[in-house]
Amino acid sequence: MKALVAVKRVVDHNVQVHIKPDGSGVETAGVKMSINPFDEIAVEEALRLKERGVVTEIVAVTLGEAVAQDVLRHALAMGADRAVLVEAHGELQPLGVAKLLKAVVEREQPGLILLGKQAIDDDAGQAGQMLAALLGAAQGTFASAVTVQGDEVEVVREVDGGTETVALKLPAVLTADLRLNEPRFVKLPNLMMAKKKPIEQLTADGLGVDAAPRLKRLKVATPPHRAPGVKVNSVAELAQKLREAKVV
Amino acid sequence: MSVLILAEHDGQHLKQATRQAVTAAQAWGLPVHLLLLGADTAAVAGHAAQVAGVARVLRVDAPQFEHPLAEDVAAAIVNLARDYKVVLAGHTAFAKNALPRAAALLDVAMLADVIAITAPATYVRPVYAGNVLATVESSDPIQVLTVRTTAFAAAETGGAAEVVTLAAPAASGLSRWVGETRNVSDRPELATARVVISGGRSLGERFEEVLGPLAQLLNGALGATRAAVDAGFAPNDIQIGQTGTVVAPELYIAAGVSGAAQHLAGMKDSKVIVAINHDPDAAIFQVADYGLVADLFEAVPQLTAALKN
Ligand SMILES: Cc1cc2nc3c(=O)[nH]c(=O)nc-3n(C[C@H](O)[C@H](O)[C@H](O)COP(=O)(O)OP(=O)(O)OC[C@H]3O[C@@H](n4cnc5c(N)ncnc54)[C@H](O)[C@@H]3O)c2cc1C
Numbered sequence: 001m002k003a004l005v006a007v008k009r010v011v012d013h014n015v016q017v018h019i020k021p022d023g024s025g026v027e028t029a030g031v032k033m034s035i036n037p038f039d040e041i042a043v044e045e046a047l048r049l050k051e052r053g054v055v056t057e058i059v060a061v062t063l064g065e066a067v068a069q070d071v072l073r074h075a076l077a078m079g080a081d082r083a084v085l086v087e088a089h090g091e092l093q094p095l096g097v098a099k100l101l102k103a104v105v106e107r108e109q110p111g112l113i114l115l116g117k118q119a120i121d122d123d124a125g126q127a128g129q130m131l132a133a134l135l136g137a138a139q140g141t142f143a144s145a146v147t148v149q150g151d152e153v154e155v156v157r158e159v160d161g162g163t164e165t166v167a168l169k170l171p172a173v174l175t176a177d178l179r180l181n182e183p184r185f186v187k188l189p190n191l192m193m194a195k196k197k198p199i200e201q202l203t204a205d206g207l208g209v210d211a212a213p214r215l216k217r218l219k220v221a222t223p224p225h226r227a228p229g230v231k232v233n234s235v236a237e238l239a240q241k242l243r244e245a246k247v248v
Numbered sequence: 249m250s251v252l253i254l255a256e257h258d259g260q261h262l263k264q265a266t267r268q269a270v271t272a273a274q275a276w277g278l279p280v281h282l283l284l285l286g287a288d289t290a291a292v293a294g295h296a297a298q299v300a301g302v303a304r305v306l307r308v309d310a311p312q313f314e315h316p317l318a319e320d321v322a323a324a325i326v327n328l329a330r331d332y333k334v335v336l337a338g339h340t341a342f343a344k345n346a347l348p349r350a351a352a353l354l355d356v357a358m359l360a361d362v363i364a365i366t367a368p369a370t371y372v373r374p375v376y377a378g379n380v381l382a383t384v385e386s387s388d389p390i391q392v393l394t395v396r397t398t399a400f401a402a403a404e405t406g407g408a409a410e411v412v413t414l415a416a417p418a419a420s421g422l423s424r425w426v427g428e429t430r431n432v433s434d435r436p437e438l439a440t441a442r443v444v445i446s447g448g449r450s451l452g453e454r455f456e457e458v459l460g461p462l463a464q465l466l467n468g469a470l471g472a473t474r475a476a477v478d479a480g481f482a483p484n485d486i487q488i489g490q491t492g493t494v495v496a497p498e499l500y501i502a503a504g505v506s507g508a509a510q511h512l513a514g515m516k517d518s519k520v521i522v523a524i525n526h527d528p529d530a531a532i533f534q535v536a537d538y539g540l541v542a543d544l545f546e547a548v549p550q551l552t553a554a555l556k557n
Contacts, residue, residue, distance in 0.1 A: 013510070017376045026380055038491075094348065095357050118491065122375050124360050125344055129318065130352035138422035139318055141345050144484070154426060158484050159341040160439070160493070165426040166317060178474060178491060179484060214357035218370065218383040226516065229537040231528075235547055238522065239554035241538050247443075247499040247520045248466060248555050 001111035001148075001170075003046040003055045006101055006131075007039040007075050009068045010121040023219050026121075035071040038116025040078075041176040044183040045146055046114055047079045054148045057081050059108055063088050063100050063211075069199055076194035077186045083197065084108075088204040088211055093122075096211030098130035103207040105135060110171060112153065117142050117175040128175035138168035142177040249333040250279040250303070254325060256342050257284065257292045262299065264440045265338025267402035270301050272395040275365040276334055279303040282409070285324055285416075287314035293411050300407040310416035315425035316342070322349035323417045329354055329390055339394035339494075340439075347392055356388035361494075363399040377490040378513035397439060398496035398517060431483040435469050438486055443468030443499045446488055446515070449475035450504040450544070455482050458545060459503065462552045471495065473511050489514035503544040507532030524548065 011017055011026070012034040018027045035043075049055040060075035061084040062068045072083035086100050105113060113135075118125035132139035140146070140155030144163065147154045148170075157164045158177045204211050232238045242248045251273045256263040266282070273280045281304040282296050289307045296305045306328070312320045321342075329335050329350065337343035339361045351358035364372040369386045371393065438444065443466040445459045455476065463470050472482035474489060488495055490513035500518035505511060507523070507530055515521070516535050523536035524547050533539040540547055 011376070016509070017379050019380060026376060093357060095352060095355075098352055120377065120490065123377070123490065124358075126348035126351070126358055126360060129345065129348035130358075132318075133322065133349040133352035136422075138420075139345070139349065140423075141318070142341065157341075157345075159345075159428075161485050162428060162430040163484070164315075164428045167424045167426050169422050179478060214386065214388055215359070216385045216387065218385055220375075220380050220382045223374070223378060223381050226521075226535050226537075229521070229533075229535075229539060231533070231539045231541065235540065235542070235550040235554055238538055238540050239551060242499070242520070242522070242555070245520050245537075 001055055002057045002059065002108060003049060003112045003114060004059050004061060004105060004108055004110035005039070005043050005046050005075065005080065006113070006115045006127070007043065007060055007062050007071045008036040008119045009033050009062065009064065009071045010036045010119055013037055013120055019220055019222060023221065025217065025220055033070065035074045036116050036119045038118060038176050040183045041178070041180050042114040042116050043075045043078050043080060044181045045176060048181060049112070049146070049148065055112065059084060059110065061086065061101065061104050063092055063097060065089065072199055073191065073194045074186060076197050077190040078184060082200065084200045084202060086202045086204060086207065091213050092211060093213045093215055094124050094126035094130055095214060097127045098134050099209045100204055100207065100211050101127070101131050102134045103209050104202070112171065113173045115173070115175050117177050128173050132173035135171070135173065138172045140166060140168050140172060141175045143174050144177050144179045146174060146180070250281050251276055251334040251336065252328060252332040253280060253282050254321070254335065254337040254343055254347065255282045255284050255296060256338065256340060257286065259286060260291055262292065262296055263338070263340070264402050264437070265340045265397045267299060268397040268400040269336055269338045269395055270299055270403035271400040272365060273334070273336060274301055276368055278333060281306055283325065283328065284308065285313040285316050285321060287311060297409040297411050298405045298407055300404050302407050302409040305409050305411045307411060307413045308416045309413070310419070312419040313416065317423045317425060318346045318349050319420040319422045321346035322353060323420060325350040326353045327417050332390060334391045336393045336395060338397045343394045347394060351392040354390055354392070356390050356392055357386055359384065359386065359393040361396050362393050363396045374513070377509050378516065379509060396494060398494055431485055435463055436467060438469040438471060438493055439495060441469035441495070441497055444471045444495050444497045444518070445501045446471030446473070446503070446505060447476055447482070448473045448504040448506060449479050449481065451476060452481055454545070458548050462501070462548055465552055465555060466499070473505055502532050503548050505532050506530050507535065
């Protein structure tokens, strides 16, 4: 069975983001970019399924400008077999992402499609569910354990108040939560080798997909800062402050 | 045109998140309908009809809704949504799972985790772990969104909505519910607790032993950092942050929490924040109203004792 993993290039999670002076968006020029951490977990899960003999081939796909190839190289260095870049310009929103991925799924015919549960830039958390909808496929979101059994995949999902287990008909779309696995380290020689691997190039136009944004960003701003607090010197003082603030 | 709210319930009562969504729904000045999916929603429909600001309760009873799966929930929404201007829900795991699926089937965008509705199709939502607030405008004919529950007060009772029973679309057959684990606790629900006592990975195996008595005393819920959950010291459903639960209690006490941006994203709107950390430079102190530089294993039990008197 083939696995398709969608990966996104995002501002690295350790970077303190800054808003562009004109308020039009977040500064990404000269900022460290990385594979979205949840997508890295999705790649890792595909690798583990391959190591268990469930998956035979892993195709990593990303969407966007040519620079997004970075994250495909990362996925290849982790162990993905092939990589596909769908070149698309301008802002991509979850619905457009789902439409582009659907076109790639139709070409590749994977049995499992894995994504991260959310991207840490726009925090939308929608692409997987939208893709499953457009494919008419089952969805296993916020996955913390994945087991393929026959023509079904059993998924333990992290939900409010605990976990839920569902069984999905294949092909299915899964989105990775934090505790699905811990991604392996990418070794430098693997990264060097991944640089030489070919990346298949497609375009949104070539796929006949309209991925135009539906939402218009009017502005971005920093949230209001909390007024600076005080340091207390003792537990007794803390208890007194909390009483004064009438919160205990 | 009206507003449709995807309700969440336990068979008896509506979740607080649904009442908060009802408050958010008033922004359009349109009639608000609550969609109740369940195996038998008779009891909960009675309660739902009393929520102020709800004009109509739509009951859809079907066996597949005993444990509602995204495939079936989305189908039920899509069945109705074309008659609505807005489809919304609280930003809970249930809605995060089902609403994007419904939006895609309707070929419309979705807005997740909205904190303010500033015009009929203009929204403010946090991005980049809450470090940035984006104002976005939707041009779609149906607005699909989830609202951050802490940003909206829960609707009161006092309403008298009409209750209408509708037929369910056929079950999709794509997925099947297998089971669940519930982290049972007699403490208040995290998302709505008035007090949250939260701990980091340094608590280790003593997480409950050290924080439990303080939570007990203040009738608070326990919260945790990702690091504490990853290490298995705390259950997954109490992770607070960008990728966990967002809380805004009256009082948030963070013990041994470094204050990573991803954690702050889930608690920095709390009314009063207390940080106890032995590192005076810990980032958590930057958002704390009261900071105590101390060893938490000494300070937390001392605080519990001091507040008892
Ligand atoms: C994609 C992604 C998503 C994430 N999502 C979340 C999220 O939703 N929520 C979240 O919390 N994190 C999240 N994180 C992780 C986050 O970046 C931090 O790593 C995490 O919050 C740190 O947890 P911690 O404070 O328990 O541990 P540490 O950062 O290790 O900090 C421990 C703290 O405890 C203090 N300490 C140690 N011993 C004592 C003692 N005896 N007395 C007093 N203080 C003591 C130390 O001084 C330190 O400040 C995410 C990370 C990524 C990459």
